[in-house]
Amino acid sequence: MLQTAASATDPSSASRVIDISGLTLTFQTGDGPVNALSGVDLKIGRGEFVSFIGPSGCGKTTLLRAVADLETPTSGTIRVNGMSPQEARQKRAYGYVFQAPALYPWRTVASNIALPLEIMGIDKATRAARVARGLELVNLAGFGNKFPWQLSGGMQQRASIARALSFDPDLLLMDEPFGALDEIVRDMLNQQLLQLWEKTGKTALFVTHSIPEAVFLSTRIVVMSPRPGRIHDVIDCNFPRDRTLDIRETPEFLEVANRVRQGLREGHSYDV
Amino acid sequence: MKSVLPLTTVLAALFVFWYLAAAWMNAPLQRDLFANSGRTNYSASDLVAASWNMERPKLPAPHQIATELYKLIVATPATSKRSLVFHAGITLEETLIGFLIGAALGVALAVAVVSVRWLERSLMPWIVASQTVPIIALAPMIVVILNQFDIGGMTPKAVIAAYLSFFPITVGMVKGLRSPDPLQLDLMRTYSATSAQTMRKLRAPASLPFFFASMKIGAAAALVGAVVAEVTKSEDGGLGARLLAGSYYGQTVQIWAALFAAAALSGALVALIGIIARLTLRRMAFPQ
Numbered sequence: 422m423l424q425t426a427a428s429a430t431d432p433s434s435a436s437r438v439i440d441i442s443g444l445t446l447t448f449q450t451g452d453g454p455v456n457a458l459s460g461v462d463l464k465i466g467r468g469e470f471v472s473f474i475g476p477s478g479c480g481k482t483t484l485l486r487a488v489a490d491l492e493t494p495t496s497g498t499i500r501v502n503g504m505s506p507q508e509a510r511q512k513r514a515y516g517y518v519f520q521a522p523a524l525y526p527w528r529t530v531a532s533n534i535a536l537p538l539e540i541m542g543i544d545k546a547t548r549a550a551r552v553a554r555g556l557e558l559v560n561l562a563g564f565g566n567k568f569p570w571q572l573s574g575g576m577q578q579r580a581s582i583a584r585a586l587s588f589d590p591d592l593l594l595m596d597e598p599f600g601a602l603d604e605i606v607r608d609m610l611n612q613q614l615l616q617l618w619e620k621t622g623k624t625a626l627f628v629t630h631s632i633p634e635a636v637f638l639s640t641r642i643v644v645m646s647p648r649p650g651r652i653h654d655v656i657d658c659n660f661p662r663d664r665t666l667d668i669r670e671t672p673e674f675l676e677v678a679n680r681v682r683q684g685l686r687e688g689h690s691y692d693v
Numbered sequence: 694m695k696s697v698l699p700l701t702t703v704l705a706a707l708f709v710f711w712y713l714a715a716a717w718m719n720a721p722l723q724r725d726l727f728a729n730s731g732r733t734n735y736s737a738s739d740l741v742a743a744s745w746n747m748e749r750p751k752l753p754a755p756h757q758i759a760t761e762l763y764k765l766i767v768a769t770p771a772t773s774k775r776s777l778v779f780h781a782g783i784t785l786e787e788t789l790i791g792f793l794i795g796a797a798l799g800v801a802l803a804v805a806v807v808s809v810r811w812l813e814r815s816l817m818p819w820i821v822a823s824q825t826v827p828i829i830a831l832a833p834m835i836v837v838i839l840n841q842f843d844i845g846g847m848t849p850k851a852v853i854a855a856y857l858s859f860f861p862i863t864v865g866m867v868k869g870l871r872s873p874d875p876l877q878l879d880l881m882r883t884y885s886a887t888s889a890q891t892m893r894k895l896r897a898p899a900s901l902p903f904f905f906a907s908m909k910i911g912a913a914a915a916l917v918g919a920v921v922a923e924v925t926k927s928e929d930g931g932l933g934a935r936l937l938a939g940s941y942y943g944q945t946v947q948i949w950a951a952l953f954a955a956a957a958l959s960g961a962l963v964a965l966i967g968i969i970a971r972l973t974l975r976r977m978a979f980p981q
Binding site: 490491511517520525540541568 | 874881882883884885886890894898899901978979
């Protein structure tokens with residue numbers, strides 16, 4: 422991995438959580454190389470909520486995984502809090518929420534939320550307190566002793582968010598966390614996630630397929646296009662922090678949504 | 694209750710088939726016996742009835758085996774060298790010791806193969822090769838070699854039992870320890886968990902259903918190993934020794950009785966593991 426010393430001395434990098442430049446990631450497959458990401462540049466400041474939207478194969482999940490050090494870039498640099506993704510991962514700088522809840526079925530909800538704390542060697546009393554707080558945060562108080570299969574899909578995904586937040590990382594990486602849920606549950610969770618973000622002031626990177634979801638949640642929307650995966654457009658989207666689902670009917674909201682839709686269409690146009 | 698009818702039907706069909714086969718296989722022998730004793734005026738039903746009650750039939754009838762089992766298990770004191778309980782005890786002890794060694798070895802090998810990538814390619818072929826040698830050929834060698842080091846008695850038999858039982862446990866546990874899906878593994882990586890932590894908190898619990906399944910196969914295999922070892926080295930007794938003694942003297946009823954005792958013993962072991970598995974997995978909320 423290429424790393425430049427420059428970004429570490431860059432004074433503005435202090436408030437910068439994510440600094441990606443010239444990122445290219447190629448997978449070697451049986452059918453030849455696949456350009457998952459090509460020439461991606463992106464800077465994300467503290468406290469931002471950035472959504473990544475685009476069709477399948479545009480590399481949005483790969484980008485998130487590269488930030489999390491779950492994939493290794495072919496070239497270019499990623500800095501997370503001024504560190505390499507590997508250092509950031511080793512310092513447990515981020516919490517990751519996957520597409521599926523990935524709760525361990527033999528653990529209760531509480532003990533699933535405590536899993537990262539156990540691994541980080543945090544003592545039992547602190548663990549119990551953090552778990553209780555986490556359950557409260559995602560409105561699952563009283564469900565700690567249930568096993569995952571006793572919970573609905575939405576509750577499971579909330580538990581997985583509580584798990585990602587349990588060790589209080591400043592950075593939250595979410596890969597289509599609500600993709601498998603129905604519209605109504607999704608709306609509710611979007612609202613809860615927004616409140617959570619407002620309350621905790623964390624930086625969030627959020628991959629989604631849904632335009633309304635992206636516009637509703639984000640301070641910035643990154644529109645991506647496929648083959649090779651790259652950034653097509655970055656759209657500012659600063660609705661008041663105390664917004665409710667009602668804003669989705671406002672002209673301002675629809676205007677931003679239209680711009681996103683436009684961007685998605687342009688990114689797609691050459692292969693239609 | 695639904696399962697009772699099919700079960701009894703199959704059992705009844707089996708008995709009918711068995712009695713028919715016994716009559717068909719034993720009748721020629723019985724005809725010779727009648728001829729030798731000068732008896733000529735017997736009916737077909739006489740012949741069939743007699744063929745089901747021969748002293749040394751080719752295939753004993755079920756009731757003969759049941760009588761023999763009753764005689765050797767209930768009517769003979771357990772301390773007697775003729776008692777099947779006495780011999781089953783010897784076999785059980787060898788089986789359990791061998792099974793414990795085999796299970797420990799099997800699990801240890803699986804953990805090693807899953808933890809250290811290059812061990813898979815360097816160790817697995819030998820593990821597989823070890824099972825391609827027929828145990829009946831290998832058993833005497835193990836006895837001879839261990840004897841060279843003054844290791845006798847029960848140990849060589851336990852070693853042979855272990856030799857057969859470790860393999861299914863290794864194979865099952867490698868699969869079990871690899872059963873977590875990529876997401877569950879990625880999760881551990883995001884916490885930068887050590888491989889020991891991943892083993893303890895993810896791979897090991899995820900492998901439990903596989904663990905119990907391979908334990909069942911391993912226990913049955915250990916019993917086969919113990920019996921084969923007893924046939925090889927029969928002076929200390931055991932069900933295998935009874936099989937061998939029976940075949941020396943053409944005592945087919947005795948052979949079948951020993952065979953049934955071995956099957957029952959193996960079945961009981963597997964059932965016991967099944968009960969432990971159910972209780973444990975239910976406690977851990979695994980879907981049954």
